[in-house]
Amino acid sequence: MNDQDVQREAIEPLSRPLTKCRMCKSEDLALYLDLGHTPPADQFRTKEELVLPEVSYPLQVVLCQSCGLSQLNHIVDPRVLYQHDYPYESSTTKTGKIHWDEFAQKVVRRLALPKNSLVVDIGSNVGTLLESFRAEDMRVVGIDPAQNIVDKANAAGVTTYCDFYCMAVAEKVADAHDHASVIVGTNVFAHIDDLEHVMECNARLLGPEGVFIFESPYFQNLVDHLEYDTIYHEHLSYLSLAPVAKFVLRFGFEVFAVEESDIHGGSFRVYIGRQGNHAIDASVTEMLQREEERKLHDLEGLTVFAKRVADNREQLITLIEGLRKEGKKIVGVSAPAKGMTLLNYCGLTTRELAFLTERSTLKIGRFSPGGYIPILPDDALVNEGADYALLLAWNFAPEIIKNTRAFQEKGGKYIIPVPVPKIV
Ligand SMILES: [Zn+2]
Structure with missing residues (x-):
């Protein structure tokens, strides 16, 4: 076996396509949302690991037209997904x-x-x-x-x-x-x-x-x-x-x-x-x-949803490209797993975002999966300076905006990406 075979051998058994609905076993699965191929959202790499190959898996959602369950059409083995070397602890907030x-x-x-x-x-x-x-x-x-x-x-x-x-x-x-x-x-x-x-x-x-x-x-x-x-x-x-x-x-x-x-x-x-x-x-x-x-189990209704997702990507890319052309410096605030889906789906890398900030000491000093954007401590937002901060944990937008007053005082603005990208 050559190196490529060895690598393939190591990768293939660790993921597989979905062939039947997880709940009703029907094979009548219809693809309606394609977010591309992305690496697992929790695989933040160290600097040393950046030279290693990175595996991406399809991130696509299908509808079971028999029972109505929406599900990923590619299953990545838990051994891959949960191999990160830092433990998770449930929130004690x-x-x-x-x-x-x-x-x-x-x-x-x-x-x-x-x-x-x-x-x-x-x-x-x-x-x-x-x-x-x-x-x-x-x-x-x-x-x-x-x-x-x-x-x-x-x-x-x-x-x-x-x-x-x-x-x-x-x-x-x-x-x-x-x-x-x-x-x-x-x-x-x-x-x-x-x-x-x-x-x-x-x-x-x-x-x-x-x-x-x-x-x-x-x-x-x-x-x-x-x-x-x-x-x-x-x-x-x-x-x-x-x-x-x-x-x-x-x-x-x-x-x-x-x-x-x-x-x-x-x-x-x-x-x-x-x-x-x-x-x-x-x-x-x-x-x-x-x-x-609400047509939640209906291909037609879900196709409309998928179209809105694609529109969101177009709008966000246009907004960020426009700012970049004006010479603005853009960074990302916080690095949750969901932020990685957004970054990779929209193709945002170090070209668009100078760095991401994060509170968790376990992610600081590492690089985001896919785009390899460096992750710096929260205070980098003010210390390193930026014109715009893309809020990746946008569900906590009011809290984050409140906690980063020093950034606003220096003239910083925020980009909230979802549901419609907007600057605040
Ligand atoms: Zn089903």
Whole structure:
């Protein structure tokens, strides 16, 4: 084998095209949104790594014309996506804490859970949500695959198993702690390829009245607010209610309630129990009806959305090119994963942006995937100077603008890229 073969051998098994719908197994998949080929959004390289080859994967969304699920048509292996050498820790900000407390209280109240009921969290991280459930007198158990994070959770007294969610761990938890009253998964359901296995594990671990609740970004918000930059390889599915409701029936479960929340640009919380064991709340029929009216599972409606995405790119490129021709210096503020989708889709590199700034010390000193834009500390915005700051975490625009007053005082302006690029 020559070097190229060796490299190909190493790359190919780590990603594969989607051939069937993840939920209903239909092969009737229609491509409607093509964001090009991009490297994984979390692979910030060190200076030494810049000389190594970089692999890009298709970032394209298809509609299953049978059940209506929007999903990526290329699956990158978790070994590639989650190999970065810095750990993630769930947000312990005040807003985060309020959200999780409210989540736990609402669930305990809605399901009228008796004291000491067992709540299991999939992808529990350091145990922030479980601590909120514990404050409601629940017994709690976490499951998370990252050892360093699990050690932290256990040290804080939240019993946590180090594993991916699988049958072996579901059985281990059921044997040691009895059946679960609630299994929660926040921001994990859209990331998992084998959702059938998740439902089989749920069926094993949940008691007869047990409820599986997941919280994920709601696809309707992505479409309405043109949040196309939340599309990246970690997010395999773009969830709406109709496909999920149909999917869980196959496992003897049904959706009996749904709630919406503002977190992550608009999320929904879906309650799933064994068929016939829970009264179906009006929220379910209302949301299903709304999705139907909004053509959320309809190729025609989604093609209009894709056109708006392409228009956004044109407008943003025109705006930035215009400023560049006037000799203006443009930089990017913050380097979230979603910002990488926007930069790579719009083809923005060091030619357009001098640098990105970031608070996280784990990214500072590294380079953005694809465009290799250097990442500097937050204070570079003032110290290095710039005329325009492109806000990549535009959902936090008011907060960022408030926190960078020194930049404005020096005459700096901001570019908010989405839904319509504008200078403020
Ligand atoms: Zn389907």
